[in-house]
Amino acid sequence: MRAIAALSLSALIASATVGLAPAALATERVVVSIKPLHSLVAGVMAGVGTPEIIVDGAGSPHSYSLKPSQAQDLQEADVIFWVGPKLEPFLEKAITTLGSDARQVALMEAPGLTLLPTRSGGAFERHHHDGEADHHEHSDEADHDEDHDHAHEGEDAHEHEHADAHEHEHADADGHDHDHGAVDPHLWLDPENARAFVAEIARVLSEADPENAKTYAANAKALDDRLAGLEAKLTEELKPVRGRPFITFHDAYQYFEHRFGLASAGSISVNPESIPGAERVAEIRGRITELGAACVFAEPQFTPRLIAVVTEGTGATCATLDPLGAELDNGSELYFSLLENLGTSLRTCLAERS
Template identity: 50%
Template sequence: MKLAPVLLLASASLLAGTAARAAAPNVVVSIKPIHSLVAAIMQGVGEPKLIVEGAASPHTFNMKPSNAAALQNADLIFWIGHGMEAFLEKPLEAVPSKAAVVTLEDAPGLHKLKFREGGVFEPEADDDDGHDHDGGDSDQAVHDDGDHDLQGYDTHLWLDPMNAKAFAQEIERRLVQADPADAPRYQQNAAELIRKLDALDTELKLTLEPVRHKPFIVFHDAYQYFEHRYHVSVAGSITVSPETMPGAERISEIHKKVTDLGATCVFAEPQFEPKLLNVVTEGTKARSGVLDPESGALDPSPDLYFKLMRGLAKSLKDCLSRDA
């Protein structure tokens, strides 16, 4: 009988702990690269739900009933913004008022680049001047100065680890705001994530240094941030947007560019597998490879972002290093 108060106290403590865990916010994330960053910061607290699963692309995604249900039950929703996940615009207008919608393209400290037009990109000024060209002094850069009405910039922002750091800081802030009880864990996880992003950045610079002057063609123009950060030589894209297939004139222009460049690489993407690749490379010495900027072939996890970025660097180095 004397043990009863002790048992009651233990039960009360267990119930309190369960209640505290249940208080973690219900978080929904649009795409895999961002989901990875959110999952890393939420480790030990909870797991965010992902909308664009499998090999699907946000450019062509159609919402399912389960996705709509997840949004209705969410406390916190992370997405890039209107220029990336257009399919989410109307569903987000219908979410309950309790849900906080975080548009990460508005995060402070982002480096933004304007969209490019045309199939062939003009070469940039030689960057062998000893400067670290982070894009801050580029006339293509669009700086986040607090004006969230900026239009016309490329929204593949996560392909620069420095932008991923800016995302991580905003994700941490919003999670702490939504769940102050778990603030120490979010802050510790975010600090570790930022440390790993800095190490990744150094690693990728070393990986790509031997091939950064070798030109290549990509399926769609998704790689500006990666290109600017690591000074790799993207010479053009088959299409600006994967929703719009190119016409004969553009294909001819890209084919001529591939021919003029000599032995180079043309990269497809697993989500689209374009037959156009064969047309573009026909009669040239160009090699082919695959790049996966939206991590369609990867399973969601806190480490996915790092696998994505290392995968891009490895694919580039492997193809560009091969002998003609």
């Protein structure tokens, strides 16, 4: 790529003449859509540069509007990382027009991902018995023991391969293809998917900037090790609350549930941009009561006043889950804090109803 390919030489010249660090020249060349992906890209780019971010703070990728400065970032970008049009529909046209000169990487297309179909409706049935996660099937026909579900725990990162999940790349375990309209786009909430993202990010950046390929590879190796450790830690911490039903504001947590054997009973809003009506509220209240749901979780991106209405008289506790890290500082640590915070919120709220 035109700017990144010359990064090392430009950085040396800039450092010698005006005292700028290499990161200052790379910052405007790599653009990332949302905070969790930005964190992973920042980790791979550590020591080389810092990527720009589009959806910052408590912004929602479902309904974001580009600022003029961000439109310029897209025009000047060499590489653009995003999940894909299902999650960030506002970016689809902008990337095609403003980012036409950049390498556009929809990480939803990365090899080695576990892809799950979008759940229909808002009050889903439970897909797993006794809280066991079903990582390698999209049906209820097969049970997997914990050792199989977490076979990657403790592996050396050199030996870890994302190929074991290749059957999920655009297809489920029965071979049925899923177009992107049917795939749940919240893929980053599974740390195994984050490992696949990191591998793809490092590959793309190494091709765009071969002079720093060794740095990208080393950073990716370190991140892969940390992500494996994070998965093992959360697996152990969430064991006591597996199988306890809860309700979320919108259905953003399926990948986290699948990976750690949690039991979401439904969501309040089918479409996060629309206000559910009285019939939906009554349905969810009934679902909470029927299942004895321990918790109902709001989100900082959406501040629905309905949470109190839905939980009134049910005995369910209200808490918050943040799938994007809205209140976390950007950077390579954000992804790890994000998943740890999800685990803490779920464990704390669900344990209160043990």
